[in-house]
Amino acid sequence: MNPNLAKLHSYPFEKLAKLKQYCTPPAGKQHIALSIGEPSHPIPSLITEAIIENLHGLSDYPTIAGTQELCKFIADWLDQRFRLSGNIYGKSQVIPVNGTREAIFAFAQAVIDHKQQTPLVLMQNPFYQIYEGAAILAGAEPYFLNCNAENNFIPKFNEVKAKIWDRCQLLYLCSPGNPTGAVINTEVLATLIELAHKHNFIIASDECYSEIYFDDKYRPVGLLQAAIYAGYKTLSRCIVFHSLSKRSNAPGLRSGFVAGDSKIMKQFLRYRTYHGCAMAPTTQLASIAAWRDETHVTTNRILYQEKFAAVLKLLSPVINVKQPNAGFYLWAETPIPDTTFTKKLFAEQNVTVLPGSYLARDTNNGNPGSNRIRIALVAPLDKCIDAAHRIRACISTLDN
Ligand SMILES: Cc1ncc(COP(=O)(O)O)c(C=O)c1O
DSSP, rough: OGGGGOOOOOOOHHHOOOOOOOOOOOOSSEEOOOOOOOOOOOHHHHHHHHHHHTGGGSOOOOOOOOOOOHHHHHHHHHHHHTOTTTEEEEEEHHHSSSHHHHHHHHHHHHOTTSSSSSSSSEEESSOOOOHHHHHHHHOEEEEEEEEOOOTTTTGGGGSOOHHHHEEEEEEEESSSSSTTTTOHHHHHHHHHHHHHHHHTTTTEEEEEEOBBBBBGGOOOHHHHHHHHTTTTTTTTEEEEEEEHHHTOOOOOTEEEEEEEEEHHHHHHHHHHHHHOOOOHHHHHHHHHHTTTOOOOHHHHHHHHHHHHHHHHHTTTTTOOOOOOSBBEEEEOSSSOHHHHHHHHHHHHOOEEEEEEEEEEGTTBBBTTTEEEEEEESSSHHHHHHHHHHHHHHHHHOOOO
């Protein structure tokens, strides 16, 4: 077997299942799951209609590169959303993928060069665990950049030593961040792009929460936008990942895309010719319907805004929790260790959240997830409010 498989950490939800296994929550209270980041607002009918209308497309083999039509719609969406001034071409700079999870993983396998001294893959800590697994199975070493309240959940990139940047081959960014909701601004992104050119690494920016924000005036910026701002019209060394899962409440559709630097995309397409799985023609057509419509995305945002307002009103007087810049998670501080709190909340209130320490790694400066929980506001509004009341009830027993 590949020895690197043994280095993989168990997934946060495996650890959560173990943590809860001997608890018996009160039978009278219905379970509310705020642990998994699975959107549960209704899937827009324009997507389901497009699937039904195009089911006959399943009789054709799709190509890994995707149809020109889909790639063009995606490029147009990127151009408009991130003001790329026409500097993105569907044909050479976009590849549709069956959800970004597999593509984020596959990307490291395609770009890491094993011949060098053990390469580093840098990532925020806490992080989406696929980055770490991708780095390990690509034969690289994950290198963690802590995000905590002191740095407003954005790593102090300027404190990373030159010798670390020299060994870095890939930097995974997650902005808006899962679980922190922090958004990296244009200036920081531009500095990172400069560093990528100076130290010869690639930036892979996971932007799958970019459309879940709270104020039109503060729409999250993206890496490609920063590349144009910094004068890199060819988007060199910059790759982004976007998904319909969160934007369009369609996690089951398995549709997203990878876009950016054409030289890197050419090599990634080559890799995917062997390892990638082409997107079904029906899914491609449903994805066009989704990317070309913004109305359902606005409606979706309003639903999240309502939930954040209602839940924060209940929780902020009792725990340290703030409205994030974007995304659908609350990254709340716990008055007792995060795992103890999570277990107690489940045992007493039948509400499941995710311990922050399961989403982060121990470092010399501690585990930036400890004493935090991730609360995913994915359930309907009334359930989120009910859960907030139950979290309050759980906290109130701690004061005694
Ligand atoms: C940060 C982040 N990136 C990527 C993904 C993968 O999304 P999908 O594969 O549905 O596109 C998720 C899913 O939860 C996520 O939280």
